[in-house]
Amino acid sequence: MSIKLTLTEDEAEIILDALEADMEGYIESAKEARGNANRADVKTFSEAAERIQTLIARIRPLVE
Template identity: 65%
Template sequence: MTDSINISLSSDEIEIIVDALEADLEGYVEAAKEARGNNNREDVTTFTEAATRIQTLMSKLQDLVED
């Protein structure tokens, strides 16, 4: 894992980032579905991993806003 970076963000800024991540997540989910349909297991793995990492980050950010 990479080094941690500390930055200050407002709740609104975090919500903007979460919205952008949601759009990105949707793209990876769709790409994984396409890859699955094309029987391309390597791409399915890659896109699924990316979607999982985005979901994890989104959850962390949403937890910060909900506190």
């Protein structure tokens, strides 16, 4: 399924800022999980951060 959405540049920037903050949270959680030797959580949080980074990379060029 594909979703089409029309946003202003400001709205897209707000989404990018929120995604970046969310990604930073996942990166921090992965670091904490790594420190606790919780491999499953490291994998989960790292994958979430990677997926968010991929989405940011798709959106960023549209607003620059």
